[in-house]
Every structure is written in structure tokens, then in C-alpha cells.
Amino acid sequence: MESAVSPAPKRTVRIALIGNPNTGKSTLFNNLTGLRQRTGNYPGVTVSRKAGTMKLSNSTAELIDLPGTYSLSAHSPDERVVIDVLNGRFTEIGKPDIILFVADAANLRRNLFLASQIATLKIPMVMILNQWDSVAPSGQQIDLNLLKGRLKVPVIPTIGTKNKGTLEIIEAIERLLEEPQFLPEIHWPKSMASAVDHLKASLPCVGNELLSESETHRLLFDTHSAEVSRLKVSADKARKEVKTAREFLRKDGMNPLVAEAMLHYRHIDGLIGGVVLKDAQLAHGATESIDRLLLHRGWGLAAFVGMMYVVFQAVYSWAGPVMDIIEMGKVWIQDLIGPALAGTPMLQSLILDGVIEGVGAFLVFLPQILILFAFISLLEDSGYMARAAFIMDKLFSWCGLNGKSFVPLLSSYACAIPGIMATRTIEDPKSRLATVFVAPFMSCSARLPVYILCIGAFIEPVYGPWWAGFTLFAMHFLGLAVAVPTAWVVTRFVLKTKSQPFVMELPKYRAPRMKDVLYRMWQAGWEFIQKAGTIIFLITIIIWASLYFPRSDDKAADFQASFVAEKVTEGIGNEAQVLALLEDADSELAHEFNLFLGSSQINQSYMGRIGKAIQPIFEPAGFDWRISISVLASYPAREVIISTLGIIYSLGGDVDEEDGSLRAALKNSEWQEGEKSSTPIYTVPVVIGLMVFFALCSQCGATTSIIVKEAGWKWAIISFVYMTALAWIGAVLCYQVGTNLF
């Protein structure tokens, strides 16, 4: 996978920011780097990567924000990112020169576990005690001087949300560059050295490098360690050697599966003994009182539903006016530029229908993305997101997802783009990938025009409003009904890596900071434009070309000749009279001719030809060639079907789903030939099949692009093929069952 983060020049100091989740790491990152941030993915995995430039007094340094984690254990390459970066396994990132370790000051013992694991790497460290202002309210006192003496590295108390301590961090980095300081390492029993040496000697990595000491620890202590995949030797050989190494520990009286945590915590207790004084009386504060309400069986669920309703409404409705403005701006620019290019029709079409349409195609998603990420930032920074996951986990766990899948899936009902981007809040890579995979099944707002056209034209007039409403509901429910078993199959049979247990912390509530919310929105929006925007733009241009070409003056003349001949036989006048009428651009006949020309051009374009060629594929679903072309043209964006049908039925591209003439055209549409000749094309089974097709099909270039970005090409292709196949099967089932049974 391509990465946006360019390799740092040789002399730039590399600094890694690392810590447990919920320690305020992102806030510190924003304080240290300001807007000098870049995002991307780590090569080969789906974990998002954030880096930025920070200013030191005489130079700049590269700051890498590593994903929050409680331990260096890794069961999948995704989880291995942290230990891989620390060991310099990504050549383009390089081994960090300094580690900024962010600890939650109110939870020192637990936070130091990861720090103690990292000490093995022998990288100079700054110990940041963030959220320092929460120490006293939690009923604790920390003896800073004693702690500084014990940890032997700079210890900086900070309050990230108030930007306190940022300068001290920079000073500490500069001191470390002069004179490196290290966190005291754990004193392992002698048998550890034998075990580590055995693994280093017997298990070379791919490329003949040796395992680092921290990597041998992962093999030694973790079951199903992802380190195995970096080894040159087979998994069987690795298992055998790990077993031999574990024997060294067993002979020394240690259980390898629990020894690591026990020894690290013993080491930590030695480091912080007498440092943290607890006053048990004061242990619970505002967080407990808020939780009593927000996690209450009745009130808590009501509050959750209320909050999620606001999030959904915001993405679904609030974005609307801004999207309309973008749409209006697009039309305004098209009207402005259009006349200037009238002399060169191809260039005019390329600029108006290709380039401007293409830019508009991805800009239109921005309002939803920005709004959703504002809410996600508020929910996460306040501490509520973890509660939301806590509340929803039971509904999701049985099909392999977890509570954190809820917000992304809910947002996908408005639009899958922000929804899929929101899956980044899911730490477990397996659940995250499964959520990305099923999110496009949620019935997004772009499917609504298709439902409204079909239901309005064929269901409501015949069966009444009750069935119309039911059909609309059924279409929205269908995606969910398909998504759940899909997630179950994907997590159980496709993704073979071990599931992470759903273990997380319920952080204390805190007031979110506006600045961090804005950073988050900016980041999400910019990343979307950079990564998905280019792909969406390209797809739009390709589709434009396939609808425009081949086109020539000869062809246009042919179309005109056949139009004139038809009008002559209709008795409007002789050829010269008809041609004269066409000369007058304002005449009704000229308007009709333009629509006829549009329809003829699309019919003979590459897209039209392909549509006709593949019509046999859609035959079992009862689709004629017009529907086939429309379905095909809707692959970049499903709502395009309305304007495509408008053009094909010579009504022009600016019809909408409420348009009476389009509904009438569909109703009057009949088969021209074959055994079904003169019977209506749009029977109820065909219409239902068409809606089911749109409900299930992967007809959104933007969604496919964002899946490429978040999960890689492989998953994007699998998703595309799977959704298209399901859609076809669904449409065929509807038609065949509907036609043969009723």
C-alpha cells in the first residue's frame, strides 16, 4: 500500500509518541505538531498512520503517533505495528531516536506496564504524566521527585487539554539528544537470557536479520504471536523452538504464559513503591455519578438512543443544505464555463461533465464526513464512545463485530463513506475489517431516489400508501439482514487471525477541547480528498469517456437524418420544413431533437454498447437493455440511474425521482420484440428486483475507493464482487419467484 508519509531525511530526529489508549495522546500530538501533520497507512496493513513535524530550538523532528495500546503483544500484522516501528522494521520510517511515553498520571501502575516492556528496546525515553490535573481528584498524590529518581529519565507532568507542559517536553527531548537516558530495565531471571539466545540463534527473520530481544519476548510469552510471520522458518519449526525456549523458563520455576505480567508488575511496584499515595475516601467523583445515569438500564439506553439519533440526524439532514450549496456551486461554475467552450463540444463535455462533475462527486461527501467526525471526536474525547461500545457490545458480539461497530454502521445508513472512515475507532483489526466490509450494505441516502421512483411509480398507485411505506422499510432492512450473516461468515471463516478479546477501559469523563475536534475534522476531510478524492475523480472521468465516446459528426448527421425522416412520416412537413424548424433553437421540435440526440448518443456510446451486450446477463432478472445500461452507468454512483433513465427515455438528464414524465415513461415502457412483446417491462417483480439490486449492489465508486484506502485493494475487490453477485442473485430471485408464483 502506498503511504503518504515521506521518508525522513537522514539527519532528522525521529520521535515516537506511545502510550495506552485514553491517555490524551492525540491532544499532545496536536500540541507538539500543530497543523504540520500527515496521515496515511502503515505499509501492508490497514492501521492508519499519523506523523507530524515538531519544532525543536535549532532543528525540527519527525513525530510519529503510534496507535494506543496496553501491551506490545500482537496477534496480527495490524497489531504488530507498534513493536515493528520501535524495532525499525519499516525501512521508510526507521527506528525512533527518542520515545515520548504518555502515561495517564492517575493510573501510573497500569500505564508503566507498556513502558517497562519498551525499556527492553533501549531507546531514550521521556516519561510524560498527562492528565496531571486528574491525580488529586482521584484521591492520589504522586511524589514527583522520588519518581524522577527512580525512573532515571525526564518525568514531565502535563495537562494536554490546557497545553501545559508542552515546552518542558521539548526541553526534555533536547536534553536527551545531548545525553541519552533510559528507563530501568526489568531484571530477568538467568533462564530468560538462555531462552532469548536460543530463539535468536534458531529463528532468523526473513532477510536473515536477527530477532530483537523484545521480539523474542513476544514469541516466548504470547500465544499465537504475529512475530511468527516475520520468521524465515516454517510455523512448525517456530513452534518447536519456542517450546524449547519455554522449557528454560519452566525449569526455572516460571509459567511462561503468566510470567511476563507478573515480573513486569513486580518491577513496576519496585519503581513506584512509596511514590503514589492513595486516599481511598476520594476515589469516586463525577464520573461515577454520570455513569449511574448514562449506563442505567432504562435511562442509559434512552440517552444512548437519543444521542445516536442526533448523530444520525446530523449526518443525514444537517449535511443536506451544505451539499445543496456544493451542488449549486457546481452548476454555477458549469453555467459560467459552459458557453465559453461551446466551440469545442468534446472539451466542453470533458470539463463540464467530466472534470467539474468529478470534483463535485467527491466534494459532496465532505459535509457528511466533517459532521460525523466532529461528533466522533466529541464522543471519544468526552469518554462516551467507550460507554456506547459497552452498551452495544452484546448486540454485535455474536456475529463477530463488537460494540464499537455501532457508530460506523449507523452512519452508513446516511452514507457509507464517513461510516467506513469511522471504523478507525475500532481497535480490533478483525472486527474493523468486518465492519468495513458490511458497512456498504446499510441503505444509504443515495439509494432513496431509486426506491422513491420505483415505489412512487409502481407500488403506491397500485397497492396504496401502507404497502409503499412497508416496501421502503423492507428495503432499508434488507441491507442489515444481509450484513449480519455476512459479518458472521467473514469473522468466522474468512479472517483466520485470532479475535482480540473485547477488553477496554472506561475512561473518566472529560470536557472535549474545540481545537482537537477541529483538528480531527480537518484531518478526516483532508485525508478523504487526498486519497479517495483522486480515485473518485478518475472513475468519474472514465465513466464520462465511456458515455461520450465514440462520437463523430457523421453519427450526429445520421441521427438527425433518422429524426427528420421520422418526423416527415409523422406528417409534420416535408424534409426542408422539418430542417427549418430544427434551425430555430427555441422551437419545440429542436428541443425534442436534442433529447433524441442525447438518447441516441448514449445508446451507441461504449457504455450503451456494453449495456446492450450484457443485457442477457440481466435477462433472468427481467431487465431490458435500457435498465441494463442504467444499472451499468450507476456503478460510479447509484443515484445516477435517475438521470440516465431520463436521458435514455429522451426526457433529458435533469429529471428527478418525483418526475411525473419519467414515471409515466417507465409505466408505458413495453418489450419491443420476443415472446414478451407488447407486455410491460416494469412489472412488480421487476421493480422489486431492481430495488433489491440497488439495495445490495456495490454501486458507489467513492465507497470502493474508501475501502481501498482503509483495507486495501484485495478487500475492495472482494467487496465489489460479493455485493454485485448478491445483488444479481437478489434481483433474479425476485423476478423468477415473483413471475412464476404469482
Add this chain to the structure above:
Amino acid sequence: MANLLSLKIGQSARVTQIRAVNHIDQRILSLGIGADVIVKVCKVAPLGDPIAVEVDGAQIVLRKSEAQGILVEPV
């Protein structure tokens, strides 16, 4: 032997052993839930699963399936 699930809300207990349900997970150990640590069940999700356990002043969410493997003796 009692496990975490047999505790009432608000009840504290000492962890005696972490038994593998599927496999012992380092993550649970790294969060500080290990032998001799005092834990307290503090919350149950509105739908009955998962639960939140207080360890060392922090609240950790665990699914019941994982909590079952954490053996305790009430204190």
C-alpha cells in the same frame, strides 16, 4: 471455585488464578488483572454483557466469556 461472574456488583475479590478459556490473553494480564490483585465488579452493561471491573482505580470492560476465566476469592 468462584470466578468474576459470581461476584455481586460492588463486591471486591482477590484474583487467585487466570484460567485459559480459549487461551490466556496477555492483554488481560497487561491491564493489571493478575494473581493477587484486588478487583471489584462495578458495572454490568444495560443488556447484561459485558461487565466493567475496577482494577487499581481504573475500570476495565470485559466480556462475560472472558471474565469467567478469572478465578477469585471474595475478600
